[in-house]
Amino acid sequence: MVDFEVVALEPTDHPESGDEAPDFTRPLVTDEFWEDRSLSGLASEVDGPTILVCTPMIGSYPGTYVWEELHERGWHEEAGAVVGVSISTPYAIKQFLETTDSPFAVFSDPQNRVAEEYGIVNDLDGMAGLDEPRPAVFALDANLTVETAWVAEEWPEFPPYDDLESELGF
Amino acid sequence: MSDAPDQDSAPALTLYRLQACPYCERVVRVLDDLEVPYHSRFVEPMHSDRDVVKRVAGVRTVPVIVDERTGVTMAESANIVDYLERTYGDGERPASGEVSS
Numbered sequence: 001m002v003d004f005e006v007v008a009l010e011p012t013d014h015p016e017s018g019d020e021a022p023d024f025t026r027p028l029v030t031d032e033f034w035e036d037r038s039l040s041g042l043a044s045e046v047d048g049p050t051i052l053v054c055t056p057m058i059g060s061y062p063g064t065y066v067w068e069e070l071h072e073r074g075w076h077e078e079a080g081a082v083v084g085v086s087i088s089t090p091y092a093i094k095q096f097l098e099t100t101d102s103p104f105a106v107f108s109d110p111q112n113r114v115a116e117e118y119g120i121v122n123d124l125d126g127m128a129g130l131d132e133p134r135p136a137v138f139a140l141d142a143n144l145t146v147e148t149a150w151v152a153e154e155w156p157e158f159p160p161y162d163d164l165e166s167e168l169g170f
Numbered sequence: 171m172s173d174a175p176d177q178d179s180a181p182a183l184t185l186y187r188l189q190a191c192p193y194c195e196r197v198v199r200v201l202d203d204l205e206v207p208y209h210s211r212f213v214e215p216m217h218s219d220r221d222v223v224k225r226v227a228g229v230r231t232v233p234v235i236v237d238e239r240t241g242v243t244m245a246e247s248a249n250i251v252d253y254l255e256r257t258y259g260d261g262e263r264p265a266s267g268e269v270s271s
């Protein structure tokens with residue numbers, strides 16, 4: 001057995017339950033097109049919580065696994081909306097959603113400013129000039145008040161799907 | 171980079187466009203000149219991937235505009251420019267000699 005330790009990440013100062021999550025506008029990418037959308041606009045339109053899912057970039061295995069898992073669990077049928085945030089370009093995101101037949105939409109944020117505003121920047125060791133959000137899940141109500149927040153404390157770490165589902169009543 | 175203006179409050183006109191497509195830029199220029207607010211939807215270059223455009227307009231070419239104010243959906247930049255000038259211009263049509271092809 002290989003002996004190694006999972007990397008522990010530094011503590012973060014991210015929005016917690018009861019806080020108002022920062023609003024932002026970015027191109028929201030579906031399997032067909034992308035257009036500027038605001039998180040607040042989206043959250044106010046849907047019936048049920050808006051789940052914001054931050055994942056590593058398209059092409060990484062954690063990014064792929066998280067979206068496949070959420071698809072299998074049918075979160076898109078449970079929540080008001082499930083949207084991602086990725087530093088990947090709209091082209092890469094669209095292709096990923098299309099080829100995986102994914103029902104989700106993902107905000108494209110190549111400069112990682114959303115992660116900065118949420119306090120969850122993950123610097124990628126060995127990739128100069130490139131950082132991305134730490135894996136995270138925020139459940140928001142129509143006014144962007146945080147109902148549930150999970151942010152990775154290790155690298156890699158996957159969302160505690162079962163716990164989140166019971167907290168959200170899925 | 172500051173956040174773009176909130177486009178959820180939906181301008182009535184939606185433009186389906188492709189990055190760096192001169193025909194799309196031509197339409198953008200006219201929209202800007204006429205100060206018509208619009209909402210951009212970007213599609214991919216791959217012609218066969220433009221199902222949304224096909225569904226909306228019956229063709230896979232861009233640009234396409236959807237004007238909810240008038241119920242008009244239209245393809246072909248020359249037609250679109252003509253329509254925009256007629257609908258949102260000051261009513262004066264440029265002389266035909268001044269229209270670039």
